[in-house]
Amino acid sequence: MTPTSRFFCSDAARSRDDPLAGTAPYGSTWILVEYRGGWPPNGFDGLPLEPDTKRLVFSAAQALRARILLIRRHGRRPADGPPCWAVLRYGDDGAHRQTWGTWTRDEDLVGIVDALAAPGAPGGPPVVLVCAHGLHDACCAVRGRPVGRALSERWPDLVWECTHIGGDRFAANVVVAPDGVYYGNLDAASSVEVVGEHLADRVHAAHLRGFTNLVPAQQTAVAAVLGRFGPAGRHHYVIEETVRDSDRWLVRVTGRTPRSPVHDIEVRSYRTPARQLTCRGLSVSSAVVYEAVFRR
Template structure:
């Protein structure tokens, strides 16, 4: 996908063969706010909301280390009823929790702070309902980065046709050059370099409990070297469920890491992965940012059954 005379970061990244492994931002909680109007370049922070409510939600999200994303159905179709919001929390054993509500006035969004645990109060131990269906987010924030719209919207269309109740377009999730980006929450799994066809396959496999290494950016409960280790195990031994593999230990070893990943049969009970980090040359990494910068790449240099 190219357009003559204009720089597109995702085109450039694919031409270079940029690695997507280990690029999922760390986090285990998400705030989703359905917003059917135009999205500001900086998402929630740029909304013209009642100042006190916006500050309350922002402070609660920051205290809970939650990412705040705006979302809408593909095509900006307007479902019946008021827009919704959600607080989604990842559970390490798969015991995710979800808290959903609706809003009509700006002040209604104060419920989000209550669901997160209001700043200054002890965070709620087990907020929201357990379980629930996953939410599939497709970054289509074109005002933030052109590639998110050019590549994201066809993916959102294809997934919405297949899973209309699960799929939402959302604001910036990070990694513009890996568009189209899809995030499954509260599983906390990032996928990148998708198109309409591969996105349908990846999401259907994910929902069936089979996560593949191809297109996997990482798991958000893990740090980048650990994400790279799990991806290497999936690449070597085949797809697995979200919680089939666990990082049992991580040791820093000079400029790299020794990481043990444990899993169920029929694969090995433990796999030792050596991960090394390297920096890329200075490059333009986003459509909107003409300045060049370097990225860190995490390479699994050895994968050995323990």
């Protein structure tokens, strides 16, 4: 990189061929807050909201390890009615539950706290979230906004741009919620194909970062099975057992049918050399990488 060139973390990650598998942040609950103004670099935390409301929402989210994301339609297109909020959950049984509301005053967002304490309505269409948080990381805007435009043109009612969802260097990043499936290294064309396949219940290994209800080693094992045997539904595979020995895991993956084959995957982890992992990061740090090897 020359002294006058600009560093983009996603360009650097692609040139290094950084592995995607095993990089989805863990979580099963998402809080979405539509905010049509400019997004601060730290997202919800930086909003000029009434302090008690913000504290209540943040505390309730923290108790459930829920991620709070600001959302908006691509291009900040005009919307009818007040902005919305939502609580999306992925259950241990694979059930999807959603609660939606609207807000005109800051105090209306306390409804999120009540929604977090209730089970929520089952079903509902998935929400496709595209990270386009340019003030958090330049790559999220440079790569995320073209993806947001392409997906919004195809599925205008399902797609929202959102604040930081993790893994800036894998931009463009998309998470389908409450499915809890992360995809990365997308562009406009590949995002339409990947999301179309996902909505048809076919998850491919290419571009898959992982399922957020699994830990990284399990995510890597499932991605390896999908890579070898082809796409499958979001709930086709089950983690039967995970045994850890230091920096190695033995993960047993099977299908849900009684006669499904058993796949024993050994997953190994190691740390990379220290690198600049984000556009805004002034320091370097290492990342943990996971690799899968079939044992049978």
